[in-house]
Amino acid sequence: MSGIYWGISAIDLLGQLDRMDRSEIVSFIKKCHDTTTGGFAPSIGHDAHLLYTLSAVQILAILDVLEEVDTESTVRFISGLQNEDGSFSGDKWGEIDTRFSFCAVACLALLKRLDAVNLDKAVDFVMKCQNVDGGFGTRPGSESHAGQIYCCLGLLSITGQLHRVNGDLLGWWLCERQLPSGGLNGRPEKLPDVCYSWWVLASLTMLGRLHWINATKMNVFIMATQDSETGGFTDRPGDMVDLYHTLFGLAGLSLLGESGLKPINPVFCMPQYVLDKLALSVQIMAV
Amino acid sequence: MGSNVDENTWVFYKDRKEWADVVPVPQDDGPHPVVKIAYSNVFTDVYDYFRAMMCSGELSQRALDLTDDALNMNAANYTVWQYRRKILKHLGSNLENELTFCRDMIEVNPKNYQVWHHRRVIVEWLGDASRELRLTEMIFNQDAKNYHAWEHRQWVLRTFKLFDGELDFVDTLLEDDVRNNSAWNQRHFTIALTTGFTPEVIEREVEYAKNAIKKVVGNESAWSYLKGVAQHHDGYMGSICHLEEWCQEMYDAGTRSPHLLSFMIDINEDKMEREPSSREPVLKETLDMCEALANEHDKIREEYWKYVKRHLSHSFGA
Numbered sequence: 001m002s003g004i005y006w007g008i009s010a011i012d013l014l015g016q017l018d019r020m021d022r023s024e025i026v027s028f029i030k031k032c033h034d035t036t037t038g039g040f041a042p043s044i045g046h047d048a049h050l051l052y053t054l055s056a057v058q059i060l061a062i063l064d065v066l067e068e069v070d071t072e073s074t075v076r077f078i079s080g081l082q083n084e085d086g087s088f089s090g091d092k093w094g095e096i097d098t099r100f101s102f103c104a105v106a107c108l109a110l111l112k113r114l115d116a117v118n119l120d121k122a123v124d125f126v127m128k129c130q131n132v133d134g135g136f137g138t139r140p141g142s143e144s145h146a147g148q149i150y151c152c153l154g155l156l157s158i159t160g161q162l163h164r165v166n167g168d169l170l171g172w173w174l175c176e177r178q179l180p181s182g183g184l185n186g187r188p189e190k191l192p193d194v195c196y197s198w199w200v201l202a203s204l205t206m207l208g209r210l211h212w213i214n215a216t217k218m219n220v221f222i223m224a225t226q227d228s229e230t231g232g233f234t235d236r237p238g239d240m241v242d243l244y245h246t247l248f249g250l251a252g253l254s255l256l257g258e259s260g261l262k263p264i265n266p267v268f269c270m271p272q273y274v275l276d277k278l279a280l281s282v283q284i285m286a287v
Numbered sequence: 288m289g290s291n292v293d294e295n296t297w298v299f300y301k302d303r304k305e306w307a308d309v310v311p312v313p314q315d316d317g318p319h320p321v322v323k324i325a326y327s328n329v330f331t332d333v334y335d336y337f338r339a340m341m342c343s344g345e346l347s348q349r350a351l352d353l354t355d356d357a358l359n360m361n362a363a364n365y366t367v368w369q370y371r372r373k374i375l376k377h378l379g380s381n382l383e384n385e386l387t388f389c390r391d392m393i394e395v396n397p398k399n400y401q402v403w404h405h406r407r408v409i410v411e412w413l414g415d416a417s418r419e420l421r422l423t424e425m426i427f428n429q430d431a432k433n434y435h436a437w438e439h440r441q442w443v444l445r446t447f448k449l450f451d452g453e454l455d456f457v458d459t460l461l462e463d464d465v466r467n468n469s470a471w472n473q474r475h476f477t478i479a480l481t482t483g484f485t486p487e488v489i490e491r492e493v494e495y496a497k498n499a500i501k502k503v504v505g506n507e508s509a510w511s512y513l514k515g516v517a518q519h520h521d522g523y524m525g526s527i528c529h530l531e532e533w534c535q536e537m538y539d540a541g542t543r544s545p546h547l548l549s550f551m552i553d554i555n556e557d558k559m560e561r562e563p564s565s566r567e568p569v570l571k572e573t574l575d576m577c578e579a580l581a582n583e584h585d586k587i588r589e590e591y592w593k594y595v596k597r598h599l600s601h602s603f604g605a
Contacts, residue, residue: 024319044315045338047366093369095404132475132515138434141441141479143472145434168598175591176507182587188468188507190432212591287594 001032001042005055006247008062012271013250013261022063029056030068038073038080039091049091050081054103057110062274071111078104079116085128086121087139097138098129102151106268109158109280123161126152134169146177146186150199153206154267157283167207167285174204175212182217183236193235194225194245197252198269205255205266208287215256222249292329292359299329300336305349311335312342330360341370346377355388362396368405382413390422397426403435407442419443424456431460432469441476453477465499468508475515484519492516493528504537510546514553524557531558545585548576552595559603566603573599 004025011017032041032052039048040056053074060066081089081104088100101122108114128140129152135144136152149170156162177184177200183192184200197218204210224237225245232241233249247269254264263272267282275281300306313335316323326334337357340350354371357364375385386409392402410416420443426436444450454477460470474492482488496513500506517524525531534551555573559566577596581589 021319027319047369049365091365093365093404095400131472132518133511138438139441141445141476142438143434143469172591173511175588178587180587187432188511189466190468209591212588212594214587214589217587 001029001040001052001055001059003243004028005059006243008059009270010243010247010250012062012274013254013264015260015262017062022065025059026063026065026068029059032056033070033073034077035070035073037092038070038075038077040074047091048077050078050088050100050103050107051090053077054107057107058268058270061110061278062270064274064277066110066278069111071113075108075111075113075116078107082117082122086118086123086125088122098126098136098148098155099138099151101126102154105155105158110268110278112278114158119159122155123159123164126155127164130165134166134173143187144173146174146184146196146199146203149174150203153203157206157267160283162206162283162285165207165285167209167287171204171207171209171212174200174207175209178213178218181221182214182219183221184213184218191236192221194222194233194252195235195248197222198248198255201252201255202266202269206282206284208285210255219253219256219258222252225249292327294327294329297329297332299332300353301332306336309336309339309343312338314338333357333360337367337370341366346374348378350374351378351380358392362392362399363401365401365404368401372405372408382409385409386413386418393422393426397430397433398435400435403439407439410443416443416447416449420449420456427460431464431467434469437469437473441473444477445480450477450481461499465503466506466508468511471508471512475512484516486520489516489520490528493530497528497533504542504544505546507546510550514550523561525554530554543579543584545580545588548580548584552576552599556599559599567605570599570603 008017008020008025011020028044029040031044034041034048037048039050040053041048042052057066057069057074060068081091081100083089083096087096088104089096090100104117105114105119105122108116126136129136129138129142129148131137131144133144136149137143137145138148142148153162153165156165176188177186177196179185179192181192183194184196185192186196186199201210201213204212222233225233225235226249227234227241230241232246234241235245250261251264251269254261255266264270265272265275265282268275301311333353333356337353340353351371351374354367354374357367358371361367374380375382389402389406389409393406396402410419419439423436423440426433444453454474457470457474457477460467478484478488478492484492493513493516496509496516499509500513503509517527517530520527531554534547534554537547538551552573555569559569574596577592577599581592581596585592
């Protein structure tokens with residue numbers, strides 16, 4: 001399911017969505033809907049999970065067929081996963097992660113049902129995951145990580161709570177991810193990876209500080225991760241390409257204003273026109 | 288994903304006498320699969336039989352052994368893990384053996400979410416975390432920054448109150464690699480949940496960070512930790528363990544590490560906040576530092592340093 005979301009988003013950014021067979025995709029998604037729990041599974045016959053529920057709804061939004069979602073049951077699935085402390089489990093088996101907080105809130109926003117969960121508590125839990133360096137981790141105490149930061153900021157943006165974040169402090173931590181090669185890592189002293197082009201750039205965009213990254217060098221790095229023989233992007237130059245890195249490479253380029261790519265929404269990681277059609281706006285920090 | 292199984296030596300489940308009573312259930316991707324995966328024959332064989340187990344709801348020893356194979360083929364299949372747990376509960380299986388199985392899976396798939404989640408569940412069932420510190424330590428020997436292992440260790444420490452000796456453990460990791468951000472994070476985590484950042488602890492930790500920086504000046508984590516600890520102090524930042532003088536010494540000796548300059552700017556900002564009379568001279572020096580960073584020492588972040596310069600001028604200018 002997530003693979004389809006990465007592929008569909010990437011191809012739509014490139015303006016070639018009509019090369020995909022919509023009805024096949026919609027049919028597959030419907031088969032992945034678990035009517036017992038209300039959530040979506042990654043593939044037919046698998047168990048439902050928040051991650052794939054978000055992906056499914058994102059795909060249907062991009063294909064402009066959100067009416068195909070059994071909203072009530074999906075909302076029931078998501079709201080049932082919120083815990084006492086405001087956190088979200090990925091499924092009934094209880095793994096907690098701020099990624100799931102984001103999945104829940106983003107999905108409900110797309111379905112226009114943010115009323116279904118306790119947003120105050122959801123925000124409170126996310127804030128408990130904030131560290132002294134201004135970043136966020138998976139759970140309280142977890143090391144700050146660019147991917148988790150994106151998820152937490154995304155939730156705060158959707159709920160209009162970005163003011164709780166010190167934009168200067170976190171913006172600084174984020175722009176420190178840029179290495180001399182121009183690429184970005186996800187935590188101090190780690191290797192660069194093209195997917196951080198998304199997590200970091202989108203986060204900085206939400207904080208109104210995208211310009212704190214050296215765009216020229218960033219662009220060079222992302223372009224270097226392209227495979228000129230097969231097409232597609234990889235995590236760092238020389239490795240095998242895959243759909244995941246392809247989407248996030250393109251998404252990063254779109255944020256940087258690359259011509260030939262549709263504008264992308266920094267919170268939902270979906271083409272902006274899709275959010276416009278849904279009249280869904282996100283909070284961006286003013287600097 | 289996949290395994291190193293040799294198809295020539297593999298005994299297919301469909302050929303095993305003791306499985307003859309089971310009808311395998313093929314995967315149903317629908318008539319027009321969207322992203323069809325090219326499964327190996329072994330994979331298909333194992334999963335056809337796993338699906339059969341799920342369909343019939345069989346919770347036997349052979350079903351448990353089958354999940355071994357299914358997980359070796361794909362350790363990320365959380366449905367299999369869940370079914371395995373169901374079987375374990377039903378059979379009342381030896382959970383110590385399960386810890387061993389889990390450890391083996393973790394060694395092969397250390398960055399997989401499901402193996403760590405499974406480990407946590409088994410530890411919870413056993414109420415015994417005596418092996419967890421050793422397990423995570425073993426993973427850190429291969430990869431000292433494994434995020435999952437750190438999470439697991441934090442959960443163990445918190446849940447079973449095993450903080451004793453943790454700071455010493457962090458020490459050994461930082462001896463190995465003073466740039467290990469995860470270890471620095473763990474240091475903060477441990478102190479926050481034990482002694483807290485009392486004045487004595489703040490002093491001790493500032494000295495600790497200073498020593499680490501002496502070893503490697505360009506160490507983002509150590510500076511970040513220093514700044515984080517200093518934030519717990521009520522008074523002027525520059526006065527903790529003579530930080531102002533210590534920074535100035537490095538600067539005077541010619542060090543222009545962006546981390547040093549950034550920290551000096553932070554100290555200066557704090558000073559200007561607290562002592563309005565200091566603003567004029569300190570501001571000029573600070574703005575010059577921002578210029579130097581933007582133009583020379585940290586050019587890649589020139590927009591950030593220009594921002595800081597504007598922001599400080601605005602806050603403390605005449």
